[in-house]
Amino acid sequence: MIPEIGHFALILALLLALVQASLPLVGSFIGNRLWMASARPLAYGQALFLTIAFAALVQVFLADDFSVIYAASNSNSLLPPVYKVSAVWGAHEGSLLLWALFLGLWAAAVAAFSRALPLAMVARTLAVLGMVSIGFLLFMLLTSNPFERLFPVPPDGRDLNPLLQDPGLAIHPPMLYMGYVGFSVAFALAIAALIGGKLDAAWARWSRPWTTIAWTFLTIGIVLGSWWAYYELGWGGWWFWDPVENASLMPWIVGTALLHSLAVTEKRGAFKSWTVLLALSAFSLSLLGTFLVRSGVLTSVHAFATDPTRGVFILAFLGVVIGGSLALYAWRAPAVSGGGRFTLVSRESFLLANNLLLVLLTLLVLLGTLAPLIYEAMSWGKISVGFPWFNKMFLGVTPFVALALGVGVLARWKQDEPARLARQLALAAALSAAVLLVSFWPPFSHGALWVPVGLALAAWVLFSHLTSLYERLRHKTRLGGGLLADLTGHSRSYYGMLIAHLGVAVFIVGLTMLSNFQIEKDLRMAPGDRTEVAGYQFLFEGSGPVKGPNYDAQRGRVLVFDGDRQVAVLTPEKRTYLASSQTMTEAAIDAGLLRDVYVSLGEPLAGGAWSLRIYYKPYVRWIWLGGLLMAIGGVLAVTDRRYRTATQAASVPSAGAVAKA
Amino acid sequence: MRPRTKRLLFVGLAIGGVGVAATLAITALQSNISYFFSPSQVIAAEAPTDRVFRIGGMVEEGSIARQPDGLTVLFSVTDNAERVQVSYTGILPDLFGADQGVVARGRLGQDGVFYAEEVLAKHDESYMPPEVAATLKTAQTDTPTTAVATQ
Numbered sequence: 183m184i185p186e187i188g189h190f191a192l193i194l195a196l197l198l199a200l201v202q203a204s205l206p207l208v209g210s211f212i213g214n215r216l217w218m219a220s221a222r223p224l225a226y227g228q229a230l231f232l233t234i235a236f237a238a239l240v241q242v243f244l245a246d247d248f249s250v251i252y253a254a255s256n257s258n259s260l261l262p263p264v265y266k267v268s269a270v271w272g273a274h275e276g277s278l279l280l281w282a283l284f285l286g287l288w289a290a291a292v293a294a295f296s297r298a299l300p301l302a303m304v305a306r307t308l309a310v311l312g313m314v315s316i317g318f319l320l321f322m323l324l325t326s327n328p329f330e331r332l333f334p335v336p337p338d339g340r341d342l343n344p345l346l347q348d349p350g351l352a353i354h355p356p357m358l359y360m361g362y363v364g365f366s367v368a369f370a371l372a373i374a375a376l377i378g379g380k381l382d383a384a385w386a387r388w389s390r391p392w393t394t395i396a397w398t399f400l401t402i403g404i405v406l407g408s409w410w411a412y413y414e415l416g417w418g419g420w421w422f423w424d425p426v427e428n429a430s431l432m433p434w435i436v437g438t439a440l441l442h443s444l445a446v447t448e449k450r451g452a453f454k455s456w457t458v459l460l461a462l463s464a465f466s467l468s469l470l471g472t473f474l475v476r477s478g479v480l481t482s483v484h485a486f487a488t489d490p491t492r493g494v495f496i497l498a499f500l501g502v503v504i505g506g507s508l509a510l511y512a513w514r515a516p517a518v519s520g521g522g523r524f525t526l527v528s529r530e531s532f533l534l535a536n537n538l539l540l541v542l543l544t545l546l547v548l549l550g551t552l553a554p555l556i557y558e559a560m561s562w563g564k565i566s567v568g569f570p571w572f573n574k575m576f577l578g579v580t581p582f583v584a585l586a587l588g589v590g591v592l593a594r595w596k597q598d599e600p601a602r603l604a605r606q607l608a609l610a611a612a613l614s615a616a617v618l619l620v621s622f623w624p625p626f627s628h629g630a631l632w633v634p635v636g637l638a639l640a641a642w643v644l645f646s647h648l649t650s651l652y653e654r655l656r657h658k659t660r661l662g663g664g665l666l667a668d669l670t671g672h673s674r675s676y677y678g679m680l681i682a683h684l685g686v687a688v689f690i691v692g693l694t695m696l697s698n699f700q701i702e703k704d705l706r707m708a709p710g711d712r713t714e715v716a717g718y719q720f721l722f723e724g725s726g727p728v729k730g731p732n733y734d735a736q737r738g739r740v741l742v743f744d745g746d747r748q749v750a751v752l753t754p755e756k757r758t759y760l761a762s763s764q765t766m767t768e769a770a771i772d773a774g775l776l777r778d779v780y781v782s783l784g785e786p787l788a789g790g791a792w793s794l795r796i797y798y799k800p801y802v803r804w805i806w807l808g809g810l811l812m813a814i815g816g817v818l819a820v821t822d823r824r825y826r827t828a829t830q831a832a833s834v835p836s837a838g839a840v841a842k843a
Numbered sequence: 844m845r846p847r848t849k850r851l852l853f854v855g856l857a858i859g860g861v862g863v864a865a866t867l868a869i870t871a872l873q874s875n876i877s878y879f880f881s882p883s884q885v886i887a888a889e890a891p892t893d894r895v896f897r898i899g900g901m902v903e904e905g906s907i908a909r910q911p912d913g914l915t916v917l918f919s920v921t922d923n924a925e926r927v928q929v930s931y932t933g934i935l936p937d938l939f940g941a942d943q944g945v946v947a948r949g950r951l952g953q954d955g956v957f958y959a960e961e962v963l964a965k966h967d968e969s970y971m972p973p974e975v976a977a978t979l980k981t982a983q984t985d986t987p988t989t990a991v992a993t994q
Binding site: 417526538542545546549550553557563564565566567568570571574575578579704705706764765766767782784785787791793795 | 849860861864867868869872875877878897909912913932933934935938948
């Protein structure tokens with residue numbers, strides 16, 4: 183009964199989506215206010231039915247109803263309840279439902295928080311969100327119905343993949359999807375603005391908080407995913423340039439570019455068509471990513487062959503979304519372009535430079551991700567692109583991003599004096615040069631050129647932002663305000679920017695130190711054996727059996743000494759899950775701000791010995807810390823007072839929009 | 844300079860930059876890709892001996908032999924027609940085992956043994972690496988999520 187309710191709710195949501203996508207849109211053209219006003223209740227209704235459908239699926243999992251195929255293949259009666267819930271989005275069908283639910287909730291949020299927006303704009307935005315929703319719900323109902331029944335009913339489920347039975351992974355996909363789907367709002371707003379032919383500062387101001395929220399979720403999602411991969415996959419890597427990861431990185435990079443471009447459009451009225459293009463791209467890449475990953479097209483062209491309906495549907499949907507939005511863009515963008523002028527030395531220039539670099543990086547990642555598909559399609563052979571290539575591309579582009587970032591934060595809008603700018607940057611430049619020279623010192627850098635370069639870039643970002651803060655406070659104090667007044671006032675978004683950019687510096691330090699100084703050692707150890715890695719002594723005491731709720735495990739014991747002092751007892755496990763008889767490595771990590779010590783069990787060998795992985799990971803936490811700082815920056819930026827107070831100004835075109843070229 | 848000239852200059856620079864970047868990227872790509880070969884193709888000497896490639900198939904039942912150092916493992920990969928010996932030093936992925944699909948990346952030695960630098964594993968028991976599936980022409984792909992175990 184419950185699955186049928188869920189299924190029925192999905193169908194009702196689809197019907198509402200069909201109305202939501204058409205009626206308000208038509209209303210906005212013929213000026214029928216009632217039709218336009220129907221968008222809001224329709225969005226609420228859709229969100230309600232999607233919530234019912236999702237709740238039904240959760241109930242199916244909690245009640246161990248294995249007559250539903252999806253539950254039977256992804257859950258098990260022994261699974262702890264928390265993971266029964268997270269198993270709902272553990273595979274294709276359920277994650278689509280989660281996606282559709284988030285889409286419905288975002289649309290409802292737009293409906294609820296859009297009082298300041300003209301009705302026609304709201305109607306069009308919600309109509310576009312309705313169209314996206316139609317695509318997803320049709321896809322789900324036609325090819326990937328999570329409520330499909332199974333007969334005969336199996337006695338128990340096949341279990342959730344043990345790798346996914348982890349708190350980090352339970353919350354990682356929802357964060358990621360909130361981000362992906364969040365970009366649909368920026369997308370819908372851009373389309374609505376294109377339809378209306380009015381891309382003004384109000385549109386940009388309106389898009390900014392939504393984009394920032396989505397970007398923040400995506401940032402958290404990526405950080406969680408990276409952290410999960412590090413401790414759960416058992417070989418201590420934090421980024422693998424796997425298609426699945428690239429699929430989340432591409433919308434993130436474009437989203438980052440979009441955030442900055444929106445700032446320019448709002449403040450200066452410039453970059454309008456560019457901003458729109460980024461808004462369209464960010465969501466298109468989100469779609470491309472999810473669909474390609476979920477359909478298995480990226481890791482395999484053969485997924486098309488195994489399930490042609492899914493593949494064809496995906497291609498058609500992508501074609502409609504990307505093709506349709508680009509066509510609309512090509513048609514309308516020339517009419518709405520133009521805006522604030524700026525000179526070569528101005529904040530706009532540096533923001534634009536970074537925008538271009540970020541887009542270039544996205545294109546490179548896209549190329550590397552799709553290369554196997556292209557080669558296969560052209561019959562050039564079956565290939566895979568090694569991660570050294572991605573690393574090279576990343577390192578070829580990002581240093582310039584960091585350089586421009588330092589200049590851009592101090593440059594003035596519209597026009598700046600090169601001499602003034604140079605004067606302000608002199609101190610940061612001198613300090614970075616000092617860092618460069620000191621860290622070049624061979625006993626420290628071991629001759630690795632990236633060490634001084636990376637640290638100097640981090641220093642450059644840090645010191646140029648400190649200079650910016652100093653200048654700002656000096657100015658403010660002169661006007662009579664203190665740091666505290668500044669923080670609580672209108673400038674929270676400034677501090678958000680500062681913290682997010684500090685996150686960039688922290689990330690660079692982590693990346694540099696980790697990739698140049700990490701030590702990874704695979705070795706065989708018998709009970710009582712000692713070994714030394716990075717100055718730490720490791721004593722393997724042997725292993726013994728342990729029982730978990732739904733697995734049996736061998737637990738090893740490794741004592742870690744720094745000199746004579748014992749710093750950690752590590753207990754890595756090798757688990758065998760009862761339902762699937764799948765084995766899994768559970769690494770043991772002694773985490774620290776400056777270094778992680780990481781031990782994982784390989785395979786049991788004769789005489790109680792094990793093959794062991796012992797890793798020394800310096801500054802690895804800084805990589806995620808950097809990401810978290812970026813997310814905190816995002817939160818600060820959206821809680822800026824001008825978003826909290828419902829602005830009347832939003833409906834009044836600002837000066838930037840009036841100054842059309 | 845007039846704004847129009849300036850804009851054209853800027854667009855020109857951007858296009859030039861993207862062109863240079865694309866050329867560099869594609870050149871680098873060509874030296875970083877690894878092709879896939881089945882055991883039959885390796886035996887037929889279709890695979891290169893001077894560069895890294897990937898080989899895939901099923902791990903043959905009873906072929907897994909651990910060497911005395913405890914870390915080096917020898918096993919045979921088969922596509923049900925031919926077999927190639929693979930040597931790997933390091934810790935194998937959790938789901939590595941007899942009669943399981945596997946993809947290894949490395950070089951072919953003079954002795955005909957494939958020396959793997961990494962063994963591609965899967966996150967999911969029911970998942971078969973697509974290349975292997977194609978080689979065997981039997982298995983089905985399902986929820987693919989691959990991982991790479993680097994030594």
